[in-house]
Amino acid sequence: MNLETKQLTLNTGQKVWYEYDHDGDLLELIFRQADASCAVELTESIILRFDWATNEPLSLSFISFSKLVRPTPYGQLYFQLLNDEWPDEIQGKILTMLQFSALNEFLGLSSYVPAYLHDIIPTTTIKSSYLTTLAA
Amino acid sequence: MRKWFVKDREGREIYLTEEQWQHIISRHGELRQYLNEVLNTVKYGKRKQQPQDPQAYVYRQACDSLPPPFNGIMVVVVFHFEQSPEGYEITNNFMVTAWGIMMRR
Numbered sequence: 001m002n003l004e005t006k007q008l009t010l011n012t013g014q015k016v017w018y019e020y021d022h023d024g025d026l027l028e029l030i031f032r033q034a035d036a037s038c039a040v041e042l043t044e045s046i047i048l049r050f051d052w053a054t055n056e057p058l059s060l061s062f063i064s065f066s067k068l069v070r071p072t073p074y075g076q077l078y079f080q081l082l083n084d085e086w087p088d089e090i091q092g093k094i095l096t097m098l099q100f101s102a103l104n105e106f107l108g109l110s111s112y113v114p115a116y117l118h119d120i121i122p123t124t125t126i127k128s129s130y131l132t133t134l135a136a
Numbered sequence: 137m138r139k140w141f142v143k144d145r146e147g148r149e150i151y152l153t154e155e156q157w158q159h160i161i162s163r164h165g166e167l168r169q170y171l172n173e174v175l176n177t178v179k180y181g182k183r184k185q186q187p188q189d190p191q192a193y194v195y196r197q198a199c200d201s202l203p204p205p206f207n208g209i210m211v212v213v214v215f216h217f218e219q220s221p222e223g224y225e226i227t228n229n230f231m232v233t234a235w236g237i238m239m240r241r
Binding site: 001023034036037039067084086090 | 210
């Protein structure tokens with residue numbers, strides 16, 4: 001395995017370990033090393049593991065990470081949140097974690113409204129510049 | 137070092153090394169007792185290509201033996217082609233990681 005590991009310190013002082021698997025192009029950010037009691041697909045390429053009882057994020061994984069952060073002619077990529085696939089009982093948990101936990105250091109939330117549709121499509125983007133330099 | 141080989145529903149051979157498995161369970165300890173279920177996810181699960189990466193696929197399958205609220209397993213597989221010493225193109229398809237997940241069923 002060809003792993004690259006580093007430690008980050010967030011603005012809040014929280015330590016986060018990141019681990020990039022060069023062979024598999026998989027990045028995992030580890031907020032706390034522990035067995036998870038739940039995990040969901042936030043998007044088709046971003047997986048969140050967390051503690052069910054406390055709503056504490058434990059890790060965030062990015063599949064094909066280098067492809068997710070490559071620049072495009074129109075700027076950075078936004079990814080549709082798979083909120084329709086989250087069971088009803090965890091919708092609130094996930095939204096709370098995305099808005100108020102260490103996750104929002106790495107993921108930005110936004111909405112997209114396609115023309116002629118009234119429903120909004122929630123999206124996320126990878127926003128930490130120190131993560132994009134990792135894949136370069 | 138051990139390697140487990142499985143074939144997916146379309147007959148593609150995919151392997152998991154013991155080193156990778158040990159790494160998976162060191163990071164996702166909730167899968168520690170579920171090696172067979174992870175291998176079965178690749179054997180029998182549905183696969184979907186990653187939108188941004190034509191070489192990466194996710195295999196998913198429901199799994200009722202995991203403790204609730206987990207009800208499924210996801211495995212990332214990367215498909216590579218390499219050159220053999222004889223000059224032939226050979227496949228190198230390997231499992232990268234796996235998660236127990238909660239999905240709408």
